[in-house]
Amino acid sequence: MSLRRSTVDATAWTAVSFAVALVVQLGQFALLARLLDPSEMGIIAIVALLNAFVDIFLGMGVAQAIIQRRRATSFELSSVFWLNLSVGLLVTVAVLLGAAPIASLLGSAAAAPVLTVASLVFVGSAAGQVPRAVLEKGIRFRAVAVSETIALVGGFAVTVCLAVSGAGALSYAWGLVATAALRSVLALVQARRWFRLRFRFRIRETARFLSFGVFQTLDGIVNYLGSNAGSLAIGRLLGPAQLGGYTLGYNLAVNLPARVNPIVTRVMFPVFSSIQHDRERVARNHLRVTAVLSMASIPPLMLVALRSEEIVRLFYGPGWGWIAGMTSALTVVGAVRAIGNPVGFILMAMDRVRFGLVVNIVKTAITVPMIVGGGVLFGLDGLIGGLLLSSALGFAVTCAVLRVVLGVRLGAFLRACAAGPLLAAPMAIVLLLLRILPEGAPLRLLPVELALAGLVLGATALLAPGRDIAEARSLVLSRLPARFRPGAAAPVEVAVVLAAEERFDGSGGAVATWVRETVSRSSLRIAVHAPWSSASPGVDVRPHRLYRRIYAVQRRAALLLAHRRDSDPGSELRRLSFGGRFWLLVLAPSLRRVPTVWIHNRPRYAVRLRRLGYRGRIVTHLHNDLLDHLPPDPAAARRYLDAVDEWIFCSEFLRARAVDRYGLITTTVLYNGVVPPPEVPPEPLGGTAEAVFAGRLVAEKGAREAVEIVRRMRTEHGADLRLVIAGASGLGDDATPTPYVRALDEAVATLPGAVRRLPFLRHEDLLELFGSSALLLYPCRWNEPFGMVVVEALSRGIPVVTVERGGLPEILRTSDGVVDGSVLVPPGTEEEVADAVLAELPALIASLRDPRRRAEVAAASRRRAADFGWPGIARRADELLADPRG
Structure with missing residues (x-):
């Protein structure tokens, strides 16, 4: 609900x-x-x-x-x-x-x-x-x-x-x-x-x-x-x-x-x-x-x-x-x-x-x-x-x-x-006109006047134009049994379809956050379909009780298999979801009358929906590399490409790769965003600087590399630098100790007091953590599609130290160069990246100890993050979804 x-x-x-x-x-x-x-x-x-x-x-x-x-x-x-x-x-x-x-x-x-x-x-x-x-x-x-x-x-x-x-x-x-x-x-x-x-x-x-x-x-x-x-x-x-x-x-x-x-x-x-x-x-x-x-x-x-x-x-x-x-x-x-x-x-x-x-x-x-x-x-x-x-x-x-x-x-x-006075004005006019009638006239009797006032007020509420009255009217009518409603309720214009293993309960990842923040601001009538969901402010989340039970069984089975096989529970859940076949079978009846289906991160779903009879417009939104989802040969991928009407990518990096490989025509870029924070001055940097790493605890994100950088900072440079690691291995807030997580914990144990690992943090708590940290240390090892945590860290006024890979440069590079205070190091081997970070980090930390300099860095970071504000992204999403030509 x-x-x-x-x-x-x-x-x-x-x-x-x-x-x-x-x-x-x-x-x-x-x-x-x-x-x-x-x-x-x-x-x-x-x-x-x-x-x-x-x-x-x-x-x-x-x-x-x-x-x-x-x-x-x-x-x-x-x-x-x-x-x-x-x-x-x-x-x-x-x-x-x-x-x-x-x-x-x-x-x-x-x-x-x-x-x-x-x-x-x-x-x-x-x-x-x-x-x-x-x-x-x-x-x-x-x-x-x-x-x-x-x-x-x-x-x-x-x-x-x-x-x-x-x-x-x-x-x-x-x-x-x-x-x-x-x-x-x-x-x-x-x-x-x-x-x-x-x-x-x-x-x-x-x-x-x-x-x-x-x-x-x-x-x-x-x-x-x-x-x-x-x-x-x-x-x-x-x-x-x-x-x-x-x-x-x-x-x-x-x-x-x-x-x-x-x-x-x-x-x-x-x-x-x-x-x-x-x-x-x-x-x-x-x-x-x-x-x-x-x-x-x-x-x-x-x-x-x-x-x-x-x-x-x-x-x-x-x-x-x-x-x-x-x-x-x-x-x-x-x-x-x-x-x-x-x-x-x-x-x-x-x-x-x-x-x-x-x-x-x-x-x-x-x-x-x-x-x-x-x-x-x-x-x-x-x-x-x-x-x-x-x-x-x-x-x-x-x-x-x-x-x-x-x-x-x-x-x-x-x-x-003014909504109330405008609604009451016709009723007031009628009551004033009744005063013209002589005393004792039937229409001057109080019960008659009250009945007339009620009729006029009800007619005004049902017929009057205006957004506020229309919204109130729709809320009231939605509470009536269907047979008492004057006409059908306003139909859904767009249906968001999330992956069969995606959670929409506050513990999901960047995709769930993106959907929540844009749909809640949309002026369109959008319904969100997720296998596991909970109420979200301003979002019409449709319950799927049958598949929720199926998902619960799949999730428990995935956790059990991951424990026995010592594997990633997210990968196990993807296998157990059978490519979303059951999920789409459950969804198909509710999507048939929706003009636009907006699929997130699962381009193969488009073909299956077409086979299930959907004839409307399909927009596929990629938060990851399209090449990871489709065959590399354009001919082999043709049936998937033809099932989609329009493509949205979360970075120019992803869009360019997809266009170069598959020759896509109708494409656009819609960045991830951030909630504009209140303007608060940065806290003074004390004797110990604390960096933060945030992201899924998988090899590609670079958590172990961050631990190694902190170790070398302390041993080679004598810097009093600490690290906080926030994240989980997958499946929302699940704490299953995958092989990677166990190796990470072993590395953390070698630096007692210098590195600590937090359990899964909900989005609001993660933003608070950014606000109390000195910098975001994000030495990722792959071509990051976008890097939402980077924008969120900037929005809280802290600089980012990361690698020039994937869509990350699109966030940190402007026409004037890299955002003031942040660091982009060239890609390379694990050791090369660490060396490049260590060459920049001591000077950055030293500069942040100057309150004036830290305030300048915070201001520059927030200015850049403001370019990725959710309100603007939501408006652009509405334009793309409302107009098939984008």
């Missing part, structure tokens, strides 16, 4: 739980508003204010930290759980003891007994935070939705029973306690497969979560003051009755979109965290999220603004008509907060919480006096005016933060925000 589909599923389940929460909240307040007087509603508002404030401290931001951090052990999670529970217990005791003074401070001494009962919420909520974070981190929102729905319904039932029996404001407090207890118990039960609770607590195991959570907590406090300044001021200045009315209006105008927002933002936080290394992709997806939130929030708010009096009376009864004007004004506040809310999740996902805290402090320092001052000078109307002014300031701050953190331009953000 692609991350797009898993995100849609998660969003659907989250929507269910939040729809239940919305119904429960509105129903609860509608019931209580009819049973309680304004002063008692004010007491309920005070309880809600305290509950929201203390809830900030309960988790200390560690739930978000668990989601944001890539990994967390069961020991760490257990320590965090017991810390949360202890804090929850302390807070409960503190509120129990301080209920009376807190109630007096907030303007109603009668609230003390209710606060005493509500204090039990805190220990109940604390027990469920860690298991719920574990579920959300794994995007298991179905489990979260089920537990929260049951908890909300259970708490609502308690509130209703007690309210009807005359318990007054206490009914609301006991409902909160029941909801918290049910939610935590269910979360613990549902997370037991992924969260093993241990009776263990080590404060040091919570440190890395608290370091994130402390700033999150401080940010939450500042947000609380900014969001609830109006309620706090009304409770203190105007009394509980006015606070009760304000809370009901706020509930309709601000909490309504606040309940819609988390449907998207709660799911997108783990998704954005998973792609935080790619600023451009996060920015693009944030604009889409903003458009969706605008379309989900603005239409209902516009309806409330235009029909506030009727809607207030409908929900709360005729006695609350006096809050209608206030409710209309508050819809502006609700709209601005709905659009600006995702910024907080962006800052968390990008690990920019400190920056967000500073911005929030400055903004709150301006807006709180504005709101409170308005209340002091002009009463309730002045306070509402202060809220409107603070909302305008908040919108401007949101624009500025997005520009700084993601590089989002004002025009792009305003276009995304």
Whole structure:
């Protein structure tokens, strides 16, 4: 399942739980508003204010930290759980003891007994935070939705029973306690497969979560003051009755979109965290999220603004008509907060919480006096005016933060925000025209107006043009059963076919990385077919459950054979896949209606697809030498060549060899790329320089040669140089000790402390390793087709020392010569290459110890890497795939 589909599923389940929460909240307040007087509603508002404030401290931001951090052990999670529970217990005791003074401070001494009962919420909520974070981190929102729905319904039932029996404001407090207890118990039960609770607590195991959570907590406090300044001021200045009315209006105008927002933002936080290394992709997806939130929030708010009096009376009864004007004004506040809310999740996902805290402090320092001052000078109307002014300031701050953190331009953000008003405009026009009719006319009845508004809004959503509306429409329609969809879904334009032994789960090689990075940025409708895959951000990965089982058996057999024969497991898997025959047999039915099939690295697949009946366009993309796949005789290779319509090569070196040998005509070069990194200055080079080798641990890549170069540097030149080797022998993260790997480990063992070998690293971790190293040492022994690790090393600001073979010169040579700081040595024997490297390496390391020189090398490396940015490569790929003439 692609991350797009898993995100849609998660969003659907989250929507269910939040729809239940919305119904429960509105129903609860509608019931209580009819049973309680304004002063008692004010007491309920005070309880809600305290509950929201203390809830900030309960988790200390560690739930978000668990989601944001890539990994967390069961020991760490257990320590965090017991810390949360202890804090929850302390807070409960503190509120129990301080209920009376807190109630007096907030303007109603009668609230003390209710606060005493509500204090039990805190220990109940604390027990469920860690298991719920574990579920959300794994995007298991179905489990979260089920537990929260049951908890909300259970708490609502308690509130209703007690309210009807005359318990007054206490009914609301006991409902909160029941909801918290049910939610935590269910979360613990549902997370037991992924969260093993241990009776263990080590404060040091919570440190890395608290370091994130402390700033999150401080940010939450500042947000609380900014969001609830109006309620706090009304409770203190105007009394509980006015606070009760304000809370009901706020509930309709601000909490309504606040309940819609988390449907998207709660799911997108783990998704954005998973792609935080790619600023451009996060920015693009944030604009889409903003458009969706605008379309989900603005239409209902516009309806409330235009029909506030009727809607207030409908929900709360005729006695609350006096809050209608206030409710209309508050819809502006609700709209601005709905659009600006995702910024907080962006800052968390990008690990920019400190920056967000500073911005929030400055903004709150301006807006709180504005709101409170308005209340002091002009009463309730002045306070509402202060809220409107603070909302305008908040919108401007949101624009500025997005520009700084993601590089989002004002025009792009305003276009995304405009999606909601444009969608709601026809509905608003209809409602305004209905006002022309005389009072009492059938069309002026509220049920009729609501029905007409819904029909106009639905028609606009189905028929209106525009990319944002079209995307939202396709997501909604994709959730409907096929018989209810208005027309067929948009067909796939391109199908990517990976090799029968290729993994697309984050542990694959350069081919999988290339596909992931380009397809996720494509404007075309592309489906990826891989035998073993997992969700990937922005990629439509099609599941093949039958072949996945076949692949699993083949992989286990390959590992077993490799162990017994002392051979390469990758070679064994290629033999067991029988040239992809079974894989293509499984794929063929799903490819027949696709206009273009894009085959990666397996040109022979084209012939087999033609035999299976495919008549569309076949584009074959070579990441390795075509001569390694086809017979050297052009006549013998003719049937394979004729089956392909167009050829793409990852370097000019590969293209030239194929054209010279086979006389290919329709060819082009599409380089591998790199994610543009954030601009950070290089770390000072300490006493020990650390080089890195990255790549598959096979003879052609040159890992053993790198070890020998380091040995000679230390013995012949006395240089304090260390080497880190990152890679695996094949089959993704498999650690099978092939003969080559064993020989490599023996060589590493002769240099204890100087060379260390890391296990397989995922792509993001490898990029981090590059950023902390002095240089990439890559003495490859073959004609490297391109050398993705070379571009990635340059992108992290480190020079590259390698051999002038294959496509490597295309990366490191420019019109001005070799990239500043990097070294290209001439090809030769192992000893000749080592001698050439040793002639250059001491001077390079010495120059890198100069901070100014290292900064110059880093800047030159990044400039060259920018020429291979994925966004440009993805655009070029779209042009080639969309236009058969390339």
